[in-house]
Amino acid sequence: MVGRGSKRPPPDTAAPAPKAVAVTSAASALGRTTTRQLDGLRRGVPVDQEASPLPMARVENVDRKRLRAYPMQPPTIPHSIDGYQVDKNSNRCMLCHARANAEKFQAPPVSVTHYMDRDDQFLATISPRRYFCNQCHVVQTDAQPLVANNFEDIDTVMAAAVAESGSVHEAAVASKGTP
Ligand code: HEC
Ligand code: HEC
Known part of the structure; x- marks a missing residue:
């Protein structure tokens, strides 16, 4: 959030909550603060302070x-x-x-x-x-990912859809509607 005005509305109104939760948990695993910011490089260290760098991968x-x-x-x-x-x-x-x-x-x-x-x-x-x-x-x-991400490849998505509907065909039809 560095460099952005402080007059922005709270993020809760705009962004869906689950993503933020995922970011927070992975972020604290890497020793970052639990503030809700995408700050992979500075890891929550204020700009006027020197961050100690992570060991090289x-x-x-x-x-x-x-x-x-x-x-x-x-x-x-x-x-x-x-x-x-x-x-x-x-x-x-x-x-x-x-x-x-x-x-x-x-x-x-x-x-x-x-x-x-x-x-x-x-x-x-x-x-x-x-x-x-x-x-x-x-x-x-x-190296560990700098920011959390919950990407799932198509096999995982299809497997979940099949488990839900019980058939590959229905899963394929159902998944057409999703982005
Ligand atoms: C001395 C021979 C040699 C050189 C030079 C070399 N490679 Fe390779 N590369 C290999 C071999 C052998 C493999 C097969 C996997 C293994 O044994 O590591 C491979 C695998 C790869 C793969 C994986 C392909 C796959 O299908 O997953 C990529 C990408 C690749 N090399 C890129 C590069 C790039 C970019 C460079 C130059 C910066 C480079 N290689 C230089 C021998 C070489
Ligand atoms: C503009 C991006 C780009 C550049 C530059 C590039 N590659 Fe690739 N490379 C890809 C992509 C995308 C794939 C996977 C799809 C494909 O094979 O086109 C790939 C696939 C490969 C593979 C696997 C081939 C296979 O059949 O599995 C090897 C090996 C490889 N690249 C080596 C190299 C080497 C060596 C260079 C430099 C001389 C290079 N690539 C430059 C994008 C790139």
Whole structure:
């Protein structure tokens, strides 16, 4: 709420309550205050005071892929990328992830989308749009989420709907009405 006027109406009138509760509980687990603010970085420390930073997250380097939350999510990187240079002259990631090298390094090749330009034409080499891998792919760390979130993937939503109605078909019909 830093930087916002204090004359705003109390949040209760505008926002639904359950979300705020979820934020508060996860926030206190991370040592934040229980005030209802989305303050992942300052963790409730007033702006005129210096916050002691959280310890730096450790990069996981155990070759274990994480579940993607939705189909077009860029997969997180299951290995460390320290010292992998990506610049005008070379792209270290493509040493292993180019189709031609993938077998040798036992790496999954980048998918066809990475060779497509914005007009959906296939190029012979990685598309400039996909050149800087870390624009979309991030390493996996043991960091805790800065703000709570109650996202559920489609499988969870469907399973809940099926459990309620007793049939996959009805669940599909019912879920069409929901955003
Ligand atoms: C030395 C070879 C090598 C280099 C260099 C390399 N990777 Fe990988 N990468 C792999 C291998 C092998 C895997 C398969 C999982 C594993 O063994 O870690 C992988 C897995 C991945 C995955 C997971 C794919 C999936 O389907 O879940 C992503 C994303 C990825 N790498 C991105 C990158 C990016 C971005 C870079 C450059 C910053 C990079 N890699 C550099 C070898 C490499
Ligand atoms: C603009 C965002 C973006 C950039 C930049 C990007 N990727 Fe991806 N990547 C994605 C998305 C989205 C997916 C999952 C859907 C797909 O395959 O298109 C993906 C999938 C992958 C996969 C898994 C392929 C598979 O078949 O499972 C690998 C490996 C990968 N990317 C590596 C890379 C490497 C290496 C680079 C840099 C040369 C790179 N990506 C650049 C968005 C990006």
